[in-house]
Amino acid sequence: GDSVTQMEGPVTLSEEAFLTINCTYTATGYPSLFWYVQYPGEGLQLLLKATKADDKGSNKGFEATYRKETTSFHLEKGSVQVSDSAVYFCALSDQTGANNLFFGTGTRLTVIP
Amino acid sequence: NAGVTQTPKFRVLKTGQSMTLLCAQDMNHEYMYWYRQDPGMGLRLIHYSVGEGTTAKGEVPDGYNVSRLKKQNFLLGLESAAPSQTSVYFCASSYAHIGEKLFFGSGTQLSVL
Secondary structure (H helix, E strand, O other): OOEEEEOOOOEEEEOOOOEEEOEEEEOOOOOOEEEEEEOOOOOEEEEEEEOOOOOEEEEOOEEEEOEOOOOEOOEEEOOOOHHHOEEEEEEEEOOOOOOOEEEOOOEEEEEEO | OOOEEEEOOEEEEOOOOOEEEEEEEOOOOOEEEEEEEEOOOEEEEEEEEOOOOOOEEOOOOOOEEEEOOOOOEEEEEEOOOOHHHOEEEEEEEEOOOOOOOOEEOOOEEEEEO
């Protein structure tokens, strides 16, 4: 079935470092892909999404490109801030007609000053 | 602007007890969802609703029941709680189908002893 495999964490970076969080997927058909972020004590928030191959989603300095050839949707940011410390979830939309998102296990990012 | 509100935020139950989690949204969204979040497993869909008076099963529906009597409310019930239901529960809503942005509540931490 459809699934998402996400980079194990936790990830600790210094402020202004480059961030990559890897996400690969297995799916039949053409799912939409998402990155959600969960700040401490809060629910998840949509960070960005892409709906077809080669689409690039971007928001708040974060980017991810839908790569069908490598079945990947890696999250990147050129210069992280302390305020980016959170848990990041990759997800893909169910293609069977059920209203569901398949989430990865999440990657905790801590940015230190 | 409240968004999605979950009550209670924390609850401790004994095995066999029952309880209801309430989710309320003020965005006039048609779709509502209940997820559980467990360590190392990401979020998994329990039940969802595509409109007032409708409910459908997700990935892990066993041991739970739901009701959507009013468009703005989505209730999750545990009839006889088990330790395996210890988890963080998130409610979410969206204007349309799962490919649209999900808005999440801040979660309910449930412990079943």
